[in-house]
Amino acid sequence: EDQVTQSPEALRLQEGESSSLNCSYTVSGLRGLFWYRQDPGKGPEFLFTLYSAGEEKEKERLKATLTKKESFLHITAPKPEDSATYLCAVQATGSNYKLTFGKGTLLTVNP
């Protein structure tokens, strides 16, 4: 059974204090790993897709990396507007439809 574990469950940072969120996964084979941002009361917003170990994607203050067992979402010099829940999901090879989601990391950035 595919599993996704995100850590920490919650993270509180000061503005400008860089850190990383972790997504550990167990799948028979990885078809794709997805990062989303979710604001309270809203649907998840797509950030990145990673397909193979060693791949990296960047967008503004966010950078996602992937190994064979985990993915990191690095946040450089965060701002209060980066506060949100960050979700990680994986899709296994052989699956045309199912994504398995982690429970998310609630990030709070204080000014």
Place this chain on the structure above:
Amino acid sequence: DGGITQSPKYLFRKEGQNVTLSCEQNLNHDAMYWYRQDPGQGLRLIYYSQIVNDFQKGDIAEGYSVSREKKESFPLTVTSAQKNPTAFYLCASRDRVDSPLHFGNGTRLTVT
């Protein structure tokens, strides 16, 4: 702008009543999904449809039903058989099997 529209944003029902949540997309995506989100849990798949007039059960389909008569629309009915219907419901779509899901902004259903 293309996107997914879920309505209503908030829905209140009495126990024992069926209720239908609307999901419409204008992204021309073939595949559509319904997820349920509860505090402290990951998104759980209720139903998905890869093509019009076809849909499959997800991990927690009991007490729910769907239809897919049009490409743009994938309504979800929460029946009285669903034991814990109060939750945040998310509709999503995608255009290819390995592309990211696009989500609507959800419907928060409260059953009392």
